[in-house]
Amino acid sequence: MTEMIMRLDRTRKAFGGLVAVNDVSFDLARGEILGLIGPNGSGKTTTMNLISGALRMDRGTIELDGEVISGLAANRVARKGVARTFQLLRLISDMTVTENVVVGMAFRPGQPWNEEMVARSRDYLDIVGLSDKADWEASKLTYIDQKRLELARALALEPKVLLLDEWLAGLNATELLAGIEIVRSIQKLGTTIIMVEHVMSAIHSLCDRCVVMNAGEKIAEGTPSQVLTDPLVVEAYLGEPHHA
Secondary structure, eight states: OOOEEEEEEEEEEEETTEEEEEEEEEEEETTOEEEEEOSTTSSHHHHHHHHHTSSOOSEEEEEETTEEOTTSOHHHHHHHTEEEOOSSOOOOTTSBHHHHHHHHHHTSTTOOOSHHHHHHHHHHHHHHTOGGGTTSBGGGSOHHHHHHHHHHHHHTTOOSEEEEESTTTTOOHHHHHHHHHHHHHHHHTTOEEEEEOOOHHHHHHHOSEEEEEETTEEEEEEOHHHHTTOHHHHHHHHSSOOOO
C-alpha cells in the first residue's frame, strides 16, 4: 500500500471575486514526483503558495505526515519539511554560491552555524553540479547555474517535500536534459517532489502522476499518458473541444 506524505483536502483561495483555487483535493505519495499542470492562470502557483504557507487559504486543510500545516506561516511550514523554488530567482547576489546554500541550511531546526555547514553545502552543490563554482559570487553565474543554486539552497533545508515552480523553464535542450537528471537524482535521495511545469517532455520523463488544473479546479488526475490524452485536458490546453 502506498504511503501518503501529504494531503490537500478541499483547498480554496479567492482574490476578491476571482476563485483561484476551488476546492482542490489530492494526495501525494511518499517518494513520488507529482506534476501539477494546466494552462496559464489555472491556479497551479497559487496552489504551491498555499502548500508553502506563502498564502493563507480560505478553507480546506493541508496535512504533512498527518499533521495539519495549513494556517502556519511560511517559515514554520519550511521547518516542518516543505522547501520550494520560485519562478523568479531569489538569490543573494553579492554572496558566494556556498554562502547562499549555507543561508538555506541555517533555517533548519536546531542547526548551529559552524564550519560543518560550509562542508555540507558542498554536498548539495555536488547534487546540482555546481561544486566547481562554490566560491563564485552568485551574480556572476549564468541563468541555468543560478537555477541550480536556488535548487541547492532548497535542498539544504533537507525537505520532506520539494516544490519546483517551473524550475525547468527557459532552458535550452542540453540544459533541459541535465535539469531532468538533477530532478531524478533528487528523487533517488528520497525527496518527494511536486513540480509545476509546462515542458511536457519533462512531465512525461519525470512524473509518476499528474494533477491537471483549469480555472482553479482539478479536472484530471492520473499518469502523464492518461491525463494528456484526456479530452477535458486537451480542451483546456487547446481551447477547443477535442474529438477523438
